[in-house]
Amino acid sequence: MKIFNNSRRDFIKKSTLATGAMLSMPLISRAKGFAADPASKKVKRIGDFDKPLAIAMWDYSWLLRHHKYGSFEDWDQVLDGLVERGYNAIRIDCFPQFIASDRNGNVQEEFFNIREAWKPAYWGNQFSVYTRPREGLVEFMKKCEEKGVYVGLATWFMPHGTKRNLEYTGIDGFVKAWDETLQYLDKHDLLDNVIYVDLLNEYPLWHGFEWFKKEMNLRGNEKLFKENNPDANVPDEVFEKRKGKGYTELQQQFYQSFIDTVIAKLQEKWPNHTFFASQTGGGNLWKQLDHSSFGALDPHFWFSQNGEFTSKTPVAGLNMFRSEKDAGFKEGYEKTMQYWTANKNKLADWMDGRIRYVAELGKKHGVPVGNTEGWGAVFWQDHPLLGWDFIKEAADVAVDLSLKHGYKFICTSNFTHPQFQGMWRDVKWNRQITDRIKRG
Numbered sequence: 001m002k003i004f005n006n007s008r009r010d011f012i013k014k015s016t017l018a019t020g021a022m023l024s025m026p027l028i029s030r031a032k033g034f035a036a037d038p039a040s041k042k043v044k045r046i047g048d049f050d051k052p053l054a055i056a057m058w059d060y061s062w063l064l065r066h067h068k069y070g071s072f073e074d075w076d077q078v079l080d081g082l083v084e085r086g087y088n089a090i091r092i093d094c095f096p097q098f099i100a101s102d103r104n105g106n107v108q109e110e111f112f113n114i115r116e117a118w119k120p121a122y123w124g125n126q127f128s129v130y131t132r133p134r135e136g137l138v139e140f141m142k143k144c145e146e147k148g149v150y151v152g153l154a155t156w157f158m159p160h161g162t163k164r165n166l167e168y169t170g171i172d173g174f175v176k177a178w179d180e181t182l183q184y185l186d187k188h189d190l191l192d193n194v195i196y197v198d199l200l201n202e203y204p205l206w207h208g209f210e211w212f213k214k215e216m217n218l219r220g221n222e223k224l225f226k227e228n229n230p231d232a233n234v235p236d237e238v239f240e241k242r243k244g245k246g247y248t249e250l251q252q253q254f255y256q257s258f259i260d261t262v263i264a265k266l267q268e269k270w271p272n273h274t275f276f277a278s279q280t281g282g283g284n285l286w287k288q289l290d291h292s293s294f295g296a297l298d299p300h301f302w303f304s305q306n307g308e309f310t311s312k313t314p315v316a317g318l319n320m321f322r323s324e325k326d327a328g329f330k331e332g333y334e335k336t337m338q339y340w341t342a343n344k345n346k347l348a349d350w351m352d353g354r355i356r357y358v359a360e361l362g363k364k365h366g367v368p369v370g371n372t373e374g375w376g377a378v379f380w381q382d383h384p385l386l387g388w389d390f391i392k393e394a395a396d397v398a399v400d401l402s403l404k405h406g407y408k409f410i411c412t413s414n415f416t417h418p419q420f421q422g423m424w425r426d427v428k429w430n431r432q433i434t435d436r437i438k439r440g
Contacts, residue, residue, distance in 0.1 A: 043272045044150065046195045046296050046409060047368040052402075053089040053150065053195075053409040054434035056082060056416040057372050060093035060156060063136050064113060064125035071419035075140055078418050079147050085427055086434025087416065089150040089195065089409060091372045092140075096155050097208075098133040100180035102167045109134055114161030116230060122379060123417070128161065138188050145193040152372065152409070153181075154198035154278065158208035159230070169211040171258065175265050182270055195409075196274040196296055198372075199262060203277035204255040205285070212258065219250035247285070256290060263293045278372065281305065281354055297362050298409075300373040301354050303340075303347055303394050313339050315377075315386070329385035336390055348397050351375075355398070359405035370409030374398055380415055388422040391415060392429055399433055403440060410437045 046053075065072040072078055082090070101107045115121075115128045144151050159165045168177045178199065185191050201207045204216065213225035224247070247255075263275045274295035279286035281299040291297060304310055315332035340347070355371075362369035376394030380386070395412045402410045412433050415423045423430070 042192045044192065044195055045272075045274045046152070046370070047274070049408060051440045052370075052407060052437050054087045054437040055089040055091055055152065055370070055372055055409045055411050056087045057411055057414060058090045058092050058417060059123050059154075060095070060158070060160065061123050061417055061419065062090075062092050062140060063095065063131055063133060064129065064160065065419065066131070066136065067127075067129050070129075071417065075143050079143055079149060081418065081424070082149065082416075083147055085416075085424075085430035086438065087430075088148060088434075088438065089152065090144070091152040091154050091198065093155050094137055094153045094181060094185075095133045096177040096181040097157055097165045097168060098131075099137065099184055100168075100177040102164075103173075107134070108164075111160075111162055111164065116161065120381060122381060124160065134184065137185070138190065141185070141190045141193065142188075145190070150195045151193055152196045152198060153194055154201060154372075156201040156207050159228075165208045166210055168209070171261055171265070173211070174209065175262055178262075178266060179269060182266075182273075191273070194273065196276065197266070197270075198298065199259070199266075199275060199277045201278055202280040202300065203259060205280060212255075215254060216247075216251055219254055220248050247288075252288060259289075260293045263295075267295075276367075281358075287357075291361060291365055291367075294365065294367060296367050296408075297358055297365075297369040298372055299354075299358055300371060301351065301398070302374055302376060302378055303351065303398075304377040306347060306350055309339060309343070309347060326383065326385065329383055333386050333390075337387075340390055340393070344393075344397065348401065351398055352401050355401050355405050355407070359407070362406075368408040370407045371398075371402060372409065372411050373414050374411055375413065378414065380413075380420070382420060382422045388426075391423065392426075395433060399437060403437065412437075 062072050062075075066075065067073060098108070098111060110130060110132050113125055113129050113131055115125055141151060157165055168174055178197070182191065182197075185194070200209060200212075204212070208229070210227055213227050216225050217223045217227075259277055266275050267273075276291075276294040276296045276298065278298040278300065279289075281301040282305040286299055313332065313336040315329065315336045358369050358371075374395075375398035376391040380388070380391055391413050399410055399412065412430065413423060416430070418424045
């Protein structure tokens with residue numbers, strides 16, 4: 001268990017009080033049900049492993065594509081496939097907004113996840129589907145444990161065609177959603193296989209916790225957060241338009257105090273578990289956070305975050321994949337491979353600096369570091385005019401850099417899902433790179 005020194009305790013205490021004052025809301029107390037940690041002492045935390053974990057980011061696809069004809073239709077089959085490819089851990093959205101009870105204390109077992117827009121879905125549901133998150137989470141996590149696959153719990157807190165994410169407001173509401181989810185898993189004896197809890201995807205940016213977005217907008221000079229964004233994987237247009245402008249002092253105080261307070265409350269209830277929030281490594285926003293309260297670090301890096309690279313290669317960036325036409329994919333991919341091949345060493349040095357920074361930050365705070373999303377581009381797809389060479393070669397470079405700097409959990413791409421057949425079918429490539437990761 002991570003040890004809290006006095007200065008860190010003081011910091012979290014001050015953050016908690018600051019947030020309480022800012023939001024004018026009561027803090028959750030033991031009197032409201034925060035009893036001692038019921039979890040087993042056998043919990044395997046992310047910092048306990050001698051060798052790095054080869055982790056796959058299965059986000060919310062594991063549930064939203066679990067249907068007839070879906071890429072996750074058969075959980076046994078895909079988990080066996082994951083193990084065959086050498087992965088021994090996954091990061092999944094455990095849907096606390098669906099698992100926990102609503103504001104009236106009612107539990108909902110089934111949801112209709114409406115698909116509003118008929119456009120390519122890289123992750124999540126392609127169609128409108130019915131899901132049973134509570135039942136599914138228990139069944140799926142039992143299978144993970146049986147097959148020796150460790151689980152990192154996370155959430156994007158998205159609506160997924162519902163309005164369920166709006167049921168939770170304030171720190172109390174957010175903590176409630178997570179606490180009830182952990183209680184539910186503990187009731188089914190499924191917490192021992194949980195290696196960490198990632199409280200909110202790429203904090204404070206791309207997620208569906210609408211209350212937080214509204215509060216951030218209220219504290220700014222302009223609205224930087226697009227509310228009710230239906231797709232967590234597409235950056236908010238308003239955020240991009242800020243062109244490097246920083247956040248106001250009030251916004252910085254708010255998002256720092258919010259995450260510190262949430263971690264402190266959940267850590268008090270669940271001291272055997274590791275809590276943090278993943279982040280995107282693009283820009284310097286994530287560096288502005290004080291990570292003293294984090295139990296691990298997971299900033300996400302892609303070569304597509306290199307400005308020179310993406311200005312010359314639209315496929316490696318985001319703009320081409322936002323186009324409604326795919327006619328230019330062939331030329332774009334050729335430019336991507338040309339630039340990548342000619343500048344691989346320079347780009348590797350650029351990535352090395354980012355990975356080194358995280359490793360040093362982890363040593364400063366005495367916490368494990370890793371990356372659950374990376375390394376070539378954020379968006380890619382199976383397409384007759386595209387290949388997967390860039391994604392695979394980028395992973396080969398970045399994985400070796402991560403190992404050099406002591407990363408404890410390492411992904412190979414954003415596309416280690418059965419729906420990305422160009423990556424999934426290449427069992428040999430997956431196996432050789434996961435073997436390297438697990439050797440350390």
